Amino acid sequence: MYEKYVKTLKDHSIKITSQRLEILKYLNEHHTHPNVEEIYSELKKKHPSLSRTTVYNSLEILKKNKIVQSLTISGSELRYDIEESLHHHFLCKKCGAILDISITCPNMDRTLDGGHRVEEVQGYFKGICKNCQTTEKGRRTNG
Amino acid sequence: MYEKYVKTLKDHSIKITSQRLEILKYLNEHHTHPNVEEIYSELKKKHPSLSRTTVYNSLEILKKNKIVQSLTISGSELRYDIEESLHHHFLCKKCGAILDISITCPNMDRTLDGGHRVEEVQGYFKGICKNCQTTEKGRRTNG
DNA sequence: TACTAAATTGTAATAATATCAAATTAGAAA
DNA sequence: TTTCTAATTTGATATTATTACAATTTAGTA
Ligand SMILES: [Mn+2]
Ligand SMILES: [Mn+2]
Ligand SMILES: [Zn+2]
Ligand SMILES: [Zn+2]
Numbered sequence: 001m002y003e004k005y006v007k008t009l010k011d012h013s014i015k016i017t018s019q020r021l022e023i024l025k026y027l028n029e030h031h032t033h034p035n036v037e038e039i040y041s042e043l044k045k046k047h048p049s050l051s052r053t054t055v056y057n058s059l060e061i062l063k064k065n066k067i068v069q070s071l072t073i074s075g076s077e078l079r080y081d082i083e084e085s086l087h088h089h090f091l092c093k094k095c096g097a098i099l100d101i102s103i104t105c106p107n108m109d110r111t112l113d114g115g116h117r118v119e120e121v122q123g124y125f126k127g128i129c130k131n132c133q134t135t136e137k138g139r140r141t142n143g
Numbered sequence: 144m145y146e147k148y149v150k151t152l153k154d155h156s157i158k159i160t161s162q163r164l165e166i167l168k169y170l171n172e173h174h175t176h177p178n179v180e181e182i183y184s185e186l187k188k189k190h191p192s193l194s195r196t197t198v199y200n201s202l203e204i205l206k207k208n209k210i211v212q213s214l215t216i217s218g219s220e221l222r223y224d225i226e227e228s229l230h231h232h233f234l235c236k237k238c239g240a241i242l243d244i245s246i247t248c249p250n251m252d253r254t255l256d257g258g259h260r261v262e263e264v265q266g267y268f269k270g271i272c273k274n275c276q277t278t279e280k281g282r283r284t285n286g
Numbered sequence: 287t288a289c290t291a292a293a294t295t296g297t298a299a300t301a302a303t304a305t306c307a308a309a310t311t312a313g314a315a316a
Numbered sequence: 317t318t319t320c321t322a323a324t325t326t327g328a329t330a331t332t333a334t335t336a337c338a339a340t341t342t343a344g345t346a
Pocket of ligand 1: 033081087088089099100
């Protein structure tokens with residue numbers, strides 16, 4: 001059940017704790033880019049002793065080890081995501097969904113403007129998602 | 144002196160106030176992507192009655208009118224920038240500088256993943272800036 | 287099985303931003 | 317130019333996300 005996450009932590013020499021395993025599992029199973037509060041309140045249901053501070057601490061150490069990444073696309077709080085292949089993100093201004101975008105960025109791992117060394121790239125796209133456009137049209141037609 | 148900024152506000156039918164003019168002037172003259180506190184404390188020197196709330200409110204209305212834009216690249220607070228031609232940003236992890244990057248993004252004003260309507264694109268690059276690399280090398284060589 | 291450094295917990299502090307009501311003012315109308 | 321009013325500014329207070337910290341617990345090693 002948790003072997004996969006145990007391995008991930010071992011590979012990075014991070015101590016294995018149930019809290020960390022649960023957080024990793026949650027992120028692996030929910031690619032919705034949740035914020036700390038969502039992760040905390042969801043896991044709290046099954047593990048009532050969980051502390052918010054632990055969620056913050058765990059995400060921090062996972063981030064340092066590049067196992068998860070944080071996004072600032074929402075503007076108001078950090079959103080979390082497991083680090084898989086490089087991808088970008090789309091924020092729907094109507095429904096708030098944050099979606100994965102798999103376009104290749106021609107500027108990763110490059111030296112920019114003749115000198116800046118790039119270690120991270122984040123592409124944020126904002127607009128109206130496919131689904132919300134359909135709904136708009138639907139509403140107009142129906143009502 | 145302020146004609147340029149008066150015109151900008153008039154063109155958008157935004158009421159002309161000294162506070163708004165000062166903020167616009169500040170952003171036009173400082174392309175350092177300052178946060179609210181920097182703008183506030185700098186302008187406060189010359190205009191002691193200025194309120195932080197006004198800085199927040201003004202930036203908000205300027206943003207709604209696409210006269211300024213906000214960046215979340217720093218993670219902890221919003222940074223502001225006048226909206227000129229589309230450009231992206233580089234954050235130096237060493238000195239904290241936020242620099243303009245003028246690369247063309249092939250994904251603006253497009254429809255992504257067969258349906259999402261893109262209205263905004265922000266490209267965030269993070270790493271070590273040219274200047275900080277020179278310093279590193281210099282240090283190593285010299286000491 | 288015992289030990290210890292690291293992790294977890296809960297509380298309290300901080301920082302950024304939002305809310306609100308009273309005072310002021312920009313700009314339209316008279 | 318003066319009057320009027322809706323919009324803006326102000327300052328105080330509230331809220332929210334995040335960090336700091338000290339006491340308790342625990343993972344993993346010896
Ligand atoms: Mn993602
Ligand atoms: Mn810029
Ligand atoms: Zn949507
Ligand atoms: Zn630098």
